[in-house]
Structure formats: C-alpha cells, structure tokens
Amino acid sequence: MAKRQGYEGVAVCVPVTVPYTRYSIKSAHWFCGRALAGLIKGAGIDKNEVDGMCVSSFTLAPDTAVGLTQHLGMSPRWLDHIPMGGASGGVALRRATRAIQAGDADIIACIGADTNHVDTFRQTVATFSQFANDAVYPYGSGGPNSSFAFLTDHYMTEFGAEREDFGRVCLAQRQNALPVAHAMMKRPLSMDEYLNARLIAEPLRLFDCVMPCAGAEAFLVMSIDRAKSLGLDYVEVMATIERHNAFPEDPVQYRAGWAVDVEDFYGQAGLGPEDIDLMQAYDDYPVICFMQIEDLGFCGKGDAARFVRERDLTAECGDFPFNTSGGQLSTGQAGAGGGYIGVVETLRQLTDQVQGHQVENARHGLAAFFGMINYDRGLCTSAIILKRADA
Amino acid sequence: MTTPLPKPKRKDPVKRTRKPTMPPGNRSREAQGLASMAARGRFALQTCADCGAVQYPPRQICRECLSGDLHWKDVDNGGTLLAETTLQHSNDLFFRDRLPWRLGVVRSDLDLSMVVHLAEDCVPGERVRLSIGLDRAGNAVMAARPEKPSSGEEDDLQLREMTFDPKNRRALIVDGKTELGLGFAKALLKRDARAIFVGVAQPWKASPYLDEIRKLEKVTIYDLDVTDTDSVEELAATIGDKVEIMINNSYHLRPGGLMDRFDINVAHDEMEIHYHGLMRLAGLFGPVMRSRGADGQHGAVAWLNVLSAYAMVNNPELGTYSASQAAALSLSQCLRAEMTHGGVRVVNAFLGPIEDEWHQLALPPKLDPIVTADRIIKGLERGQEDIPIGAVAEEIIERLSENPKEIERAIRL
Structure with a gap:
C-alpha cells in the first residue's frame, strides 16, 4: 500500500448542533440551512467565504448537496454528498481534510441534517435499499430494530453478553445526556427500567433503540492558519480510516471495518488505545458500541461486556468517558446528523465548549462511525482521532 | 412442536370485519424471479453461468466474478438458524395486525445469509429447511421450518399466512x-x-x-x-x-x-x-x-x-x-x-x-x-x-x- 500522507495543517472547528425535535414540519433544507447559519455565525465569517460543502441527509430528496447550493445561495468550489448514514461524519471529515490540504477549498462546511415528519421514518426504512426492499422489509417491517435484534441475539449467544451489560452503556450515556439541553431523554434511567422496558424486537427493549428525530450536527474544516486568524478554537486530525463491506463472509455481523484498519489507524496517529482520553461511538443500538470498543482495540473480541463492567463510561468521573453528550440513545437520532455527533462532540470536548460534562485533561479523542444496513449488516465504517490544538 | 391450530370461534356479528392489509410489495425486477420459482413450489436461486456462485438477495451481477449471466437454478434448501427475533413492533400495518412476528437469520448450506419468516418450532443453532413462499400480496418470501418435517407443522399461524392449508377452512x-x-x-x-x-x-x-x-x-x-x-x-x-x-x-x-x-x-x-x-x-x-x-x-x-x-x-x-x-x-x-x-x-x-x-x-x-x-x-x-x-x-x-x-x-x- 502506498504510504499515506499526514493530516498536518488542518483545523476542525465550530461545533454546531441545531436543536433536536421529535417531529418537525420543517424540511431537511431548513435544518441544513440553520446548521450553515450556525457555522458562519460561530466562525464570524460571511456565507460567501464558505467555498466547500459536504452534506449528508436521508430526507433531502429529491435534492442532493447540489440543489442545496442554490437553495442556500452558495457558490462553493468543492462539493460532496456522502450518503453513508451513520458513517458519514468521519468520512466527511476525512475528505474535507484532504481538500483543505490540497488547496481545493479554504473553508468547508460539513453538515449532517435530517428532518422527521410524522411518517418520515417509516418511509425511509420502507425504501432503504434494493436488498432491504426485496429481502428485509417484507419480513415483519421492523426496520433497524429487527436487523439489530439479530446482531444482538447473535452477539449474546456467541460471546455470552447479558442484557445488563448493554444496559450499562445505556445508563451511563443517559447520565452524560442529562445536562445536554437538546437531548430528547431528560430523565435518569435505572437498570430496572432498562431491563423491564417494553419489548420491541427480542432481545431489544425500548431503551436499546434510538428515537428518530429532526436536527442537525455540523462543523467547519479549514487550515490551522485560517482558524488562528479567525481566532477559533480548533482541533487537529491525527488519523482517519474508512472501510466498506468488510468481512462479507461472516454469517452474521459481529465485527466490522474498524477491525481491518485498526493497526493503520493507530499507526497514523502514533498512539495506542491507551492514549485515548475519550471515545464517541455510533450508538443506534448498544451492541454496535460493543463492536467498536472491541474492533478499535480497547479490549479483545467478545470482551466488551467485561470491559464495560470494569470501566466507568460517564463523562463526569469515568475512566473511559464514552459518548459524552449521551449519544444518540439519549439525545435522539437526527438521521444522518447522528453520523456527525462523534466529530461534533469530540470537537466540543477538546476545545472546552461542552454542553454537558467536560472530561478533564482530555487531549486525544476517538470517534467511530457506522452506517447503512443495506441488507443484513452495516456496510460503512469510519473512525477518526482528533487532538487538542495545544497538545 | 407447533401449537395446534385453535378451532375457529363463531364470528361475533357485532364486531367490525378488519379491512385487508397487504405485506410490503415493493420489489425489484430481479426479486420477481423468486416469485416465479415460488409459484411452482421450487427452491431455486440465481446461479452464475460463468463461475457457479449462488446469489441472494437477487441481483443482476454475480457477486464473485461480475458476470451478468445469472440463471435460476434449483439449489439445496438446508441451513442453520443463527439469529432470531420476535417483533413486538412493526412499521407496517399488515404486520401490526399480526404481532408478535418471528424472524430469523439462516446461514444456508450455500454460505448465504438469509432473513426469513421463522416457524414457531425452529431452534437457534439447529438445522432448518428453507422454502420460498408467496405472501398475501403474492410476493416471494423466504421461510424456515425445522429440518425434519413434523406432523402438524402446517398449523404454524405465521406461515399459514403464506399457504392455503384447508384445515379449519x-x-x-x-x-x-x-x-x-x-x-x-x-x-x-x-x-x-x-x-x-x-x-x-x-x-x-x-x-x-x-x-x-x-x-x-x-x-x-x-x-x-x-x-x-x-x-x-x-x-x-x-x-x-x-x-x-x-x-x-x-x-x-x-x-x-x-x-x-x-x-x-x-x-x-x-x-x-x-x-x-x-x-x-x-x-x-x-x-x-x-x-x-x-x-x-x-x-x-x-x-x-x-x-x-x-x-x-x-x-x-x-x-x-x-x-x-x-x-x-x-x-x-x-x-x-x-x-x-x-x-x-x-x-x-x-x-x-x-x-x-x-x-x-x-x-x-x-x-x-x-x-x-x-x-x-x-x-x-x-x-x-x-x-x-x-x-x-x-x-x-x-x-x-x-x-x-x-x-x-x-x-x-
């Protein structure tokens, strides 16, 4: 493989969240537009200074990023549309970083946004992909609930994880979400409530499942020089990976692309898992958090249950601060916005702009991403390591 | 064992007759090939004329050698049940009327993973027999039953939706x-x-x-x-x-x-x-x-x-x-x-x-x-x-x- 160039000189800054609502009569364009407004306000720049844009959204149809440029009155010289659902944020960051380094754009707005009308979610899952239309949705029409029920059932059987183990992740994330204003879930969650919640798709119960909502997550990518001249707090990029349709021979998914690229990943950063101060993982269902913890080297395969039993995942006082804003399980899943939370929250933590609990003395943040259950498994994975600017 | 079919109760004349709802019918042209196999009671999947790889879900290009020459061929219908769930929630009206609904992921002996409607008496980790049926909308669906046919298996309420067993009718x-x-x-x-x-x-x-x-x-x-x-x-x-x-x-x-x-x-x-x-x-x-x-x-x-x-x-x-x-x-x-x-x-x-x-x-x-x-x-x-x-x-x-x-x-x- 060709030697990869580093990510020097690139700054990621201005974390923006357009507050979530369970349902909205606004369009995805509105959420993208409000995100962009937040970005330029946060950076103190004019809209015309944003000359690159990367968008991810499930509900922008029939438009793509292309239509959005006219909608928002922009003339970017670099444009990308990343349809990778939950994996979009890491990939957006990765591509924007290279565009900045190459000089193809000066300031890139990366936006993950979706609306959620009353029937949006059903329509999205009913027409998700050709394989899903043909070979999944007609089977009970459970949407991601049934797909993740399979993965969870298989994982529990294979590795002996218990429901309590998944519950630990959900409880800690809820605690992290409590001070976060836009979080959908406002009350603490007890293990008893978690274990005895309404059954959705065995073994999944209510609090194993994300709540779809409307909202947006966004950030800017530019050169460090530019960020400095604008007086912005920023983080630097140390490592990025992406992988699609890894391990196609596995009968049921129990690992994903991170496991293929994990060595390369830490190699780029010159770090190991022990150097990571906080982790954001894609979390529409807790089993996928387990896979990320394992595949990114924090413990061995099948060991995540033990790992979360031994570690404290809270942002406030944990020794493994995890999904420090509460993740999607507690704040809600704003469509493709959920695929950008990892970048935005890591950026907040490492620039001291948190909405919830600040993780103390954090220098290196890892965010992992997962998306697109095209048929029986999620196809897209990515991961990034960001570092505090002064570190 | 399959729960025996209950004797139909006398219909309550005051109760509203439920309006028929259909299982989701949006299928690709490729997937309609399954329907033509199911219509004849065959268990056939697309097979590559060039390299012999068997494909599922249906598609137009061989996943191994990228040949565009795929044909429907009868194949072995054995497999193992690897994961299961019972849905208590569905996004679709047809299934909402019929919850709970049991599903599984079966690894077929041809090394294909298949999402299936699952018979009540299938046991995780054990062998199953796959079949292609037609659902109430006439679209092809995969179903799994235990490898050995058992007497009374046609009583399975869920799979009965895909057959016309005369029992009690x-x-x-x-x-x-x-x-x-x-x-x-x-x-x-x-x-x-x-x-x-x-x-x-x-x-x-x-x-x-x-x-x-x-x-x-x-x-x-x-x-x-x-x-x-x-x-x-x-x-x-x-x-x-x-x-x-x-x-x-x-x-x-x-x-x-x-x-x-x-x-x-x-x-x-x-x-x-x-x-x-x-x-x-x-x-x-x-x-x-x-x-x-x-x-x-x-x-x-x-x-x-x-x-x-x-x-x-x-x-x-x-x-x-x-x-x-x-x-x-x-x-x-x-x-x-x-x-x-x-x-x-x-x-x-x-x-x-x-x-x-x-x-x-x-x-x-x-x-x-x-x-x-x-x-x-x-x-x-x-x-x-x-x-x-x-x-x-x-x-x-x-x-x-x-x-x-x-x-x-x-x-x-």
Whole structure:
C-alpha cells in the first residue's frame, strides 16, 4: 500500500448542533440551512467565504448537496454528498481534510441534517435499499430494530453478553445526556427500567433503540492558519480510516471495518488505545458500541461486556468517558446528523465548549462511525482521532 | 412442536370485519424471479453461468466474478438458524395486525445469509429447511421450518399466512358432481376442512360421484349453474360470506377442432362455462371474498381454478376447448390482480388429460381424477400459485419455455 500522507495543517472547528425535535414540519433544507447559519455565525465569517460543502441527509430528496447550493445561495468550489448514514461524519471529515490540504477549498462546511415528519421514518426504512426492499422489509417491517435484534441475539449467544451489560452503556450515556439541553431523554434511567422496558424486537427493549428525530450536527474544516486568524478554537486530525463491506463472509455481523484498519489507524496517529482520553461511538443500538470498543482495540473480541463492567463510561468521573453528550440513545437520532455527533462532540470536548460534562485533561479523542444496513449488516465504517490544538 | 391450530370461534356479528392489509410489495425486477420459482413450489436461486456462485438477495451481477449471466437454478434448501427475533413492533400495518412476528437469520448450506419468516418450532443453532413462499400480496418470501418435517407443522399461524392449508377452512367446489369433484371433497376432508359446499348444475342428471359425495360428512349440496347469473347470485347471497377457498372446477369438454368440427354451439357452451362462468363466479363471489381477506380465522384465502394444460397452448384436437381454457387463464390473471387488494390469492392448476369419458381418445398418460384432486389440494396446501399436474402439463410448461413455436407445431400430447 502506498504510504499515506499526514493530516498536518488542518483545523476542525465550530461545533454546531441545531436543536433536536421529535417531529418537525420543517424540511431537511431548513435544518441544513440553520446548521450553515450556525457555522458562519460561530466562525464570524460571511456565507460567501464558505467555498466547500459536504452534506449528508436521508430526507433531502429529491435534492442532493447540489440543489442545496442554490437553495442556500452558495457558490462553493468543492462539493460532496456522502450518503453513508451513520458513517458519514468521519468520512466527511476525512475528505474535507484532504481538500483543505490540497488547496481545493479554504473553508468547508460539513453538515449532517435530517428532518422527521410524522411518517418520515417509516418511509425511509420502507425504501432503504434494493436488498432491504426485496429481502428485509417484507419480513415483519421492523426496520433497524429487527436487523439489530439479530446482531444482538447473535452477539449474546456467541460471546455470552447479558442484557445488563448493554444496559450499562445505556445508563451511563443517559447520565452524560442529562445536562445536554437538546437531548430528547431528560430523565435518569435505572437498570430496572432498562431491563423491564417494553419489548420491541427480542432481545431489544425500548431503551436499546434510538428515537428518530429532526436536527442537525455540523462543523467547519479549514487550515490551522485560517482558524488562528479567525481566532477559533480548533482541533487537529491525527488519523482517519474508512472501510466498506468488510468481512462479507461472516454469517452474521459481529465485527466490522474498524477491525481491518485498526493497526493503520493507530499507526497514523502514533498512539495506542491507551492514549485515548475519550471515545464517541455510533450508538443506534448498544451492541454496535460493543463492536467498536472491541474492533478499535480497547479490549479483545467478545470482551466488551467485561470491559464495560470494569470501566466507568460517564463523562463526569469515568475512566473511559464514552459518548459524552449521551449519544444518540439519549439525545435522539437526527438521521444522518447522528453520523456527525462523534466529530461534533469530540470537537466540543477538546476545545472546552461542552454542553454537558467536560472530561478533564482530555487531549486525544476517538470517534467511530457506522452506517447503512443495506441488507443484513452495516456496510460503512469510519473512525477518526482528533487532538487538542495545544497538545 | 407447533401449537395446534385453535378451532375457529363463531364470528361475533357485532364486531367490525378488519379491512385487508397487504405485506410490503415493493420489489425489484430481479426479486420477481423468486416469485416465479415460488409459484411452482421450487427452491431455486440465481446461479452464475460463468463461475457457479449462488446469489441472494437477487441481483443482476454475480457477486464473485461480475458476470451478468445469472440463471435460476434449483439449489439445496438446508441451513442453520443463527439469529432470531420476535417483533413486538412493526412499521407496517399488515404486520401490526399480526404481532408478535418471528424472524430469523439462516446461514444456508450455500454460505448465504438469509432473513426469513421463522416457524414457531425452529431452534437457534439447529438445522432448518428453507422454502420460498408467496405472501398475501403474492410476493416471494423466504421461510424456515425445522429440518425434519413434523406432523402438524402446517398449523404454524405465521406461515399459514403464506399457504392455503384447508384445515379449519370452508371451501366451495363448483361443479362438484364429477369424479374430480368427489376427489376434491375427499382431499379437503382428509385435511380437516371445516365445511365443504358443493355446487351442482342440472340436478336432474344423476351422478354416481354425487351420490358418494352425499355420504361424506361436513358436506352441503347447493344448486349452482355457472351459466345462469341468477343461480350464481343466489348462492353467493347464501354462502358467499362463508367461502374461504373457492374451487372453480367447471368442466365442459367436447373433443373436436375448428374446421374439422365447426360447431358454434359447442364452442359457445365451452366459453359460457369456462370463461363467462368464471366471470360470473368472480363477479358475484369475488367482492365478498376480497373484503374478507383479513377476517381472522374466517378470512378468505384462495381462489383455485382447475384448468387444462391446453390453456397454455392450443391442442388442435380440442381446439375450441383449449381456446375457452386460454380465455379462462387470461381472465384468472385479471382476477388475481383484482383479488390482490384483499390478500386473496388466485391459484391455477393445469391438468393433463384425465381418465374420463371425454378423454377416451386421448393417449396415455392420463390422470386418475381422485389422485389428481389430492395433488391439487396438496399444491394449495403448500401455497403454490401454479400447480401443474402430470407429465403432460409438466412437459408443456417446459417446452413452452424452451421453444413455444416448436410445441405449437408439434403438440400431440
């Protein structure tokens, strides 16, 4: 493989969240537009200074990023549309970083946004992909609930994880979400409530499942020089990976692309898992958090249950601060916005702009991403390591 | 073990009859290939002509060698159940009406992972038997049952949605006084049908088969002449809301061709019975059945037409008869499209010559009517959409798909 160039000189800054609502009569364009407004306000720049844009959204149809440029009155010289659902944020960051380094754009707005009308979610899952239309949705029409029920059932059987183990992740994330204003879930969650919640798709119960909502997550990518001249707090990029349709021979998914690229990943950063101060993982269902913890080297395969039993995942006082804003399980899943939370929250933590609990003395943040259950498994994975600017 | 099917309770007349809902029907063109395999009760998947790789879900390009040459081939249907769930929530109305719903991921012996409708008695980690069925919307779906068939497995409530098992159901046999009609009555009784209505035209004509039918239990005989709109309307008004399986066994065969036996009256009778007869039955029984597609234990499920294999290609020795059968076949496709909205599936059986007085001059092999009726009901029980019976019907289908012009010229079956 060709030697990869580093990510020097690139700054990621201005974390923006357009507050979530369970349902909205606004369009995805509105959420993208409000995100962009937040970005330029946060950076103190004019809209015309944003000359690159990367968008991810499930509900922008029939438009793509292309239509959005006219909608928002922009003339970017670099444009990308990343349809990778939950994996979009890491990939957006990765591509924007290279565009900045190459000089193809000066300031890139990366936006993950979706609306959620009353029937949006059903329509999205009913027409998700050709394989899903043909070979999944007609089977009970459970949407991601049934797909993740399979993965969870298989994982529990294979590795002996218990429901309590998944519950630990959900409880800690809820605690992290409590001070976060836009979080959908406002009350603490007890293990008893978690274990005895309404059954959705065995073994999944209510609090194993994300709540779809409307909202947006966004950030800017530019050169460090530019960020400095604008007086912005920023983080630097140390490592990025992406992988699609890894391990196609596995009968049921129990690992994903991170496991293929994990060595390369830490190699780029010159770090190991022990150097990571906080982790954001894609979390529409807790089993996928387990896979990320394992595949990114924090413990061995099948060991995540033990790992979360031994570690404290809270942002406030944990020794493994995890999904420090509460993740999607507690704040809600704003469509493709959920695929950008990892970048935005890591950026907040490492620039001291948190909405919830600040993780103390954090220098290196890892965010992992997962998306697109095209048929029986999620196809897209990515991961990034960001570092505090002064570190 | 499968929970035995509960005896249907008397319908509460005050309760609203549920409106039929359909399972999701949005399928790609490639996936419709599965439906054509399911229609015939085959377990076939796309297989690459170049490298032999078997594919699922259906697609247009081989996942191994990128060949564009994929063909449907019968394949092994064994597998192992790797993961399961029982849905308590669904995004679709059809399933919401029927929750909980059990699903699984099966690793087939061909190393393909398949999401399946799962029989109640499948055990995680154990061997299963896969099949392709047709759901209430007529679309192909995968189902898994335990590897070894067990008695009573057809009672599985969930998989019963994809078959037409006569158990606990009420059926009407149109033109029941033929030997085939007797065969249907016996085959339905053997499978624990709840009631059998037998329609009989020209009651003054004696029939030894009708005499035998009268001796069977659960049977009620009614006047029914499919050439008489009033007669069909009267019976539809009497029992239309009780018919869950319609067996259109109308049969009127008089040998002869077109010029060789130029007889408008005979041709007219054939059309009147096979084509207009089907039309009258469909027009008067169809709407009631369609509205009862989701009536719980009393729901209408299937409409079976007993057709000749010569509906698919004209046999000049039975020229006008074949034409009337072709007309009925065409009309059955219209009926299928219209019945789909109610989830009532239209099934056609295609018969070769049967052993009866009108087939005296037909060459063997000829079908024994009692055995034929039993095989047709078996196809119904399995949820097939096309049920070819006998070597003649099988051969016609095969030759038609291979070279329709050849069989048209050479047909002498």
